[in-house]
Amino acid sequence: MSLPVDAASASDSQNEAVSPYALQPVLHEPSAGDQWWRRAVIYQIYPRSFKDSTGSGMGDLAGITAELPRIATLGVDAIWLSPFFPSPQKDAGYDVSDYRGVDPLFGTMDDAKTLISTAKSFGIRIIIDIVPNHCSNEHALFKAALAAEPGSAERAMFHFADGSGEGGNTPPNNWFSLFGGSGWTRVPAADGTPGQYYFHLFDATQPDFNWRNPAVQEEFEKTLRFWLDAGAGGFRIDVAHAMFKKHGMPNWGGAPDGTPRPGFPFAEAPMFGQPELHQVFARWREICEEYPGEPVLCSEANVRPLTRLADWVAPGQMHQSFNFDYLRTLWDRDALAGVIGDSLEAFDTVDAPTTWVLSNHDVSRHATRFGLDGVALDLGDGIGPRDPQPDTTLGLARARAATVFMLGLPGGAYLYQGEELGLGDHTTLEDRYRQDPTFLRSNGERTGRDGCRVPIPWVHDAPAYGFSPTGDTWLPQPGNWAAFSRDLQDDDPASTLNLYRKALALRSELGLGLGSLAFFANPGLPEVLAIRNSDTIIVLNLSGAPVPLPAGDPLLFSDANGAKLAAMGMLGANAAAWLRATDG
């Protein structure tokens, strides 16, 4: 998408006094629907790193419940909880051994129910993370499959296959694991000789389910109902794009390590985006609609391009899908304008909201990414002590501006715990602490995601910054996090925490989530992105110097030096502001 520029440049050259901003036609009109999920701001909690109530060094459900009053002051509509189910924790809980229970690490089923009902009393829904692509190798179904014969009903719940080549010693096909290495692991036969292989898109401890088997589909319908009966406000669907594999599981045409080759884009790999997915999503939507309170389905779908992702949120499918193209966008005005325009255009064709997101537990936090100029980090690859280190001051300034800008966009948004404190990654975490299977399976070649998963700081002068009463933490925290602690930010009007609170309150008051969008053309300001959402003008200055704001429109709020510079009609470097359109 490119923005028309001629209107403003023509008038500029004729008349110096004319505003450098020229409003373009409206690109996105509000939907006729006003359901909560169209505008929801959802806060992701990664339970092991949020708040530890027992002193084990691992966050837990009771810790989250105890902090709900503080989460409520942020002004979010829902919490997405990353997995807390029984699990051997080989992939931080994304290896589930029982979808209808609670891991003792995190508490009990009663704790989960208390969390759901207490959140409800604050008007906050709890969204459960469902992991349908794979389970743990310690799940009863997989153990039964291992104990059963090739060709049995038990094995048909997963992807078991004989090897190819001499003696069946070569994996059945060339599919890779996203964590590195082959996607196939061989198991012994009943007589102890090498037997069949099973497929795992992630770690060998995470066998993929065979979604073509109706028994698998029934299992997950039961799980959805279990959590809906317990009061869940919906589901985030893990790796939704990979649930079905192409019939016959043919070799994929990319490189064996999973990297794409010309003609074989990653998104076209035979384990992604198969059309049969959509029948399952339609069924899940029907199930959600049987329950009160409009439970939501949000897909983690690495599907490209955005026009294809729109099929995932078409009527009768999921309600939301994370906009990873937005998350991947660098600090670049044209790229940002492009992805926003393309997203709204694509999602408007199916009357679905766009779900903006900047950080989560799988990527370097945006305060870190934006401190590394021009570096496009791969999803799933963090930063370690041997990598170039981010400029943390620049990263934080840009992160604050990026969030203020994002919260001005129409649609829903996801926030990741700790970003409201301005946290970046732990970028110097020593290898000996790393637990991410990405690091372990690649023999340390890939840094992995531990850096963005570090327990968050609550109290500046307490052990573990108040994360746990004993000072224990499952990953060490950086030494300079005192200043980011919640207690110091609570009453500081200039803190990142209060910036988030202000932006969320104003966003809700102004109805921006259900608003419209038009771009401004401002060719004289090539590093400024300005939009109008209903009666609010939102300006993001991506440059390193102050720029003029649109003239005559009063400032609603800004993330940096707001009032002082705004009095001069200016917006500071790496900053964002919201203004009230005077004709609004």
Ligand code: GLC
């Ligand atoms: C998703 C999760 C990630 C996990 C992977 C495998 O991408 O967000 O954390 O490792 O699925 O379950």
